[in-house]
Amino acid sequence: MPTIAQGINKKIAFKRQTGVGVAASVTGAQYLRRKQSVFTLKRDTYNTADEIASHQQLISERQGVQMVEGKLSGFLAPGAYSDWLAALLRRDFSAGASATAVSITVAGSGPYTLTRAAGSYLADGFKIGDVIRLSVGSLNVANLNKNFLITGLTATVATGIPLNGVALVAEGPVTGCTVSVQGKKTFTPTSGQTNVYYTVEEWANDVSISELSKDVKVGQVALKLPGSGNAEVDFTLVGLDQTTGATQYFTTPTVETSANVLSTATGALILNGVQNGIVTNIDLTINGQETPMDGVVGTNLRPDIFRKKFMVSGSFSAMLADSTIDAMFRNEAETTLVVALTSDRTGNADFVSLVLPRLKIKSSTTDDGEKGIVGTYEFTALYNFAGGAGANSEQTTMSIQDTLA
Known part of the structure; x- marks a missing residue:
């Protein structure tokens, strides 16, 4: 009996290309977790259905652009x-906004307010919808390094809620705090838009078949x-x-x-x-x-x-x-x-x-x-x-x- 490819054994790896027409190099790819994936090559087809011959049958079919x-x-x-x-x-x-050495007063009961004594959240680049954390400074443990979603924002007051639903503790002003957007952000920009191409490989190692989409x-x-x-x-x-x-x-892609x-x-x-x-x-x-x-x-x-x-x-x-x-x-x-x-x-x-x-x-x-x-x-x-x-x-x-x- 022949070996049959199984989906559980298939691996999907991808890597950015340097531009259109240039396949990504073999190193530095990343495996991708999934429920399922399929990359299918499609080609236009053209036949001679409008052509008449004495035998009254179809003569030709060709494949076209793909x-x-x-x-x-x-x-x-x-x-x-x-x-x-x-x-x-x-x-x-890219990294989001951050402010250091800030004096913060925590107040409210949900939504809460984080009021700064000086400086401007707006000038520092914070936005509604940002998830921030307070760190450094002698903050109460209930307020320290907790995901805080900004729902309203002025120059000196960030209004919001803790994402885990656990109450903050009123305190302040606490000096020397750091306020920072966590992780990284992306958004569709007004200029300088990227134009990214990938090379994607489906590797069925049980039957040694590689399908490389470029x-x-x-x-x-x-x-x-x-x-x-x-x-x-x-x-x-x-x-x-x-x-x-x-x-x-792709050689030795990074694990999922x-x-x-x-x-x-x-x-x-x-x-x-x-x-x-x-x-x-x-x-x-x-x-x-x-x-x-x-x-x-x-x-x-x-x-x-x-x-x-x-x-x-x-x-x-x-x-x-x-x-x-x-x-x-x-x-x-x-x-x-x-x-x-x-x-x-x-x-x-x-x-x-x-x-x-x-x-x-x-x-x-x-x-x-x-x-x-x-x-x-x-x-x-x-x-x-x-x-x-x-x-x-x-x-x-x-x-x-x-x-x-």
């Missing part, structure tokens, strides 16, 4: 897909955040070429990331600046609109992949408690959405957060039955003109923060 269609699904975890998300948003992850770009990701369950991702990728071999192309999967049971959802406890699920589509160019004479390889504008849309469902969300739709009012999910319940857990600083609800429907009535609301995210340097939000459609990016 492309690679990729699908990968998995569970969202800190660091697991950060490189692909950065490529999709067209900006690499000039691959991340076209879209669908994020699924259920009211109860794991956060999931479904990536759509597109490439220009695929070759096969009997040996593994190991952070816990994010669950919607731990974290926070902020809608219109207020923590929300009635949203039951969120579906979010981040679309880079990447499309292979048409073929050219003399080769079956398309010359490149072109892109259109960056788009974000989605929907969420919420228990019907009042008419607030429906009124946003009817009044065509713009709002904000922040989702931060943690890998566990500790105060300094790793996390991924998503911020849509300007969105508009475009539909409002409710269901019925012998249960709690649920409303479903579709939305589109928009470019945030009001954000940027010195403002309390990013000048972008979407930003992502990841502690392990």
